[in-house]
Amino acid sequence: MLQWTTGNIGSRSLHAILARADLELAGVYAHGADKVGRDAAELCGWPEPTGVLATDDVEALLATGADACCYNPLWPDLDHLCRLLAAGVDVVTTAAWITGGKQSPDDRARIEEACRVGRSTIYGSGAHPGITNLVGLVLSGACERVDEIRITESVDCSTYESGATMSHMGFGRDLGTPGLEEFVRTESEVFAESAAMMADALDVTLDRLTFDVTFTPAHGDSDLGFMTIPAGTIAGVFGYHRGWVGDRNVVSVGFNWTMGQHVTPPKPLAHGHVVQVFGRPNMRTVLHCLPPHDWDEEGWMGPGMIYTAMPATNAVPYVVAAPPGIVTLKDLPVVTGRTR
Numbered sequence: 001m002l003q004w005t006t007g008n009i010g011s012r013s014l015h016a017i018l019a020r021a022d023l024e025l026a027g028v029y030a031h032g033a034d035k036v037g038r039d040a041a042e043l044c045g046w047p048e049p050t051g052v053l054a055t056d057d058v059e060a061l062l063a064t065g066a067d068a069c070c071y072n073p074l075w076p077d078l079d080h081l082c083r084l085l086a087a088g089v090d091v092v093t094t095a096a097w098i099t100g101g102k103q104s105p106d107d108r109a110r111i112e113e114a115c116r117v118g119r120s121t122i123y124g125s126g127a128h129p130g131i132t133n134l135v136g137l138v139l140s141g142a143c144e145r146v147d148e149i150r151i152t153e154s155v156d157c158s159t160y161e162s163g164a165t166m167s168h169m170g171f172g173r174d175l176g177t178p179g180l181e182e183f184v185r186t187e188s189e190v191f192a193e194s195a196a197m198m199a200d201a202l203d204v205t206l207d208r209l210t211f212d213v214t215f216t217p218a219h220g221d222s223d224l225g226f227m228t229i230p231a232g233t234i235a236g237v238f239g240y241h242r243g244w245v246g247d248r249n250v251v252s253v254g255f256n257w258t259m260g261q262h263v264t265p266p267k268p269l270a271h272g273h274v275v276q277v278f279g280r281p282n283m284r285t286v287l288h289c290l291p292p293h294d295w296d297e298e299g300w301m302g303p304g305m306i307y308t309a310m311p312a313t314n315a316v317p318y319v320v321a322a323p324p325g326i327v328t329l330k331d332l333p334v335v336t337g338r339t340r
Ligand SMILES: NC(=O)c1ccc[n+]([C@@H]2O[C@H](COP(=O)([O-])OP(=O)(O)OC[C@H]3O[C@@H](n4cnc5c(N)ncnc54)[C@H](OP(=O)(O)O)[C@@H]3O)[C@@H](O)[C@H]2O)c1
Pocket: 004, 005, 006, 007, 008, 009, 010, 029, 030, 031, 032, 033, 035, 072, 073, 074, 075, 076, 094, 095, 096, 125, 126, 127, 128, 129, 130, 161, 162, 164, 165, 308
């Protein structure tokens, strides 16, 4: 196994790889020079040294002959992905990939060609998108008729310490920023991929995908440590990527996000992932990710990062067994965790 970067999510994935008897760590890719040469254990809080040192030498990582890679960089790099896949390394990723639908036709074709050359597979998942889409599809199985599957991440994001990600979603920016809606649409387009994937699983052909968003300004200053949200700038982002058949909105994937205490979102927060199926009957559940009884880390960010990492990391054996190409959760058996 390779672990590609060890940030918020990658470090949780790395920890899980070391904990699993059926996965063997062969290498760790480091984006930051400060991580090169450091033992994997140090990068994820594993108690004993592993002897596997992080590197930015892609050839050396490919030379390990690893079967699979947990790919969790902040921004995906198509060249890296293609090199991994063409070398026969199956990729599971949380990094803005569900179907590859938001890629340009040329870039998606490059990925498909790399999979063909390497007889390899790429699979994207996570919490949202990822598990939430799966739960929506499962609930739709309880309905005689499905009108819409709607999934909303309804949370205060200020425990997710990724300033770059949050700034790209509009937080801390001026409301009048030109092109902001389109900017947020493209930054969050992986949700549109997951909406299209759900439609595909429902055997529905979408006419079009749309995006709508409401920005809410902060009514006071917030200093979150890793970023600030000054009063008057954006502290609430409420939007959906929607898939349509004619005038019917059949799939919606979106977010009701706030950051900091000084904002009143358009809808009260549910503090979880709200999964709704409208139809006959209506189905609804809220997924809450909570710390376990033995949680010994400071703060509550960790459980959410594990929740985001594991749908990809746990999928490794299933993806290794899958046929080459781009696969989605609709193509895999139900991915489960492991007891120990
Ligand atoms: N599906 C979901 O539910 C979900 C939820 C949240 C996030 N995500 C996605 O998961 C991925 C990882 O998120 P994260 O919170 O773990 O991110 P992060 O901690 O902010 O960054 C991950 C790692 O990316 C590397 N990195 C930093 N700057 C970079 C740059 N400019 N270009 C390329 N790599 C860079 C660093 O690697 P080193 O550690 O090696 O220096 C960093 O640790 C992101 O693509 C994010 O959008 C998915």
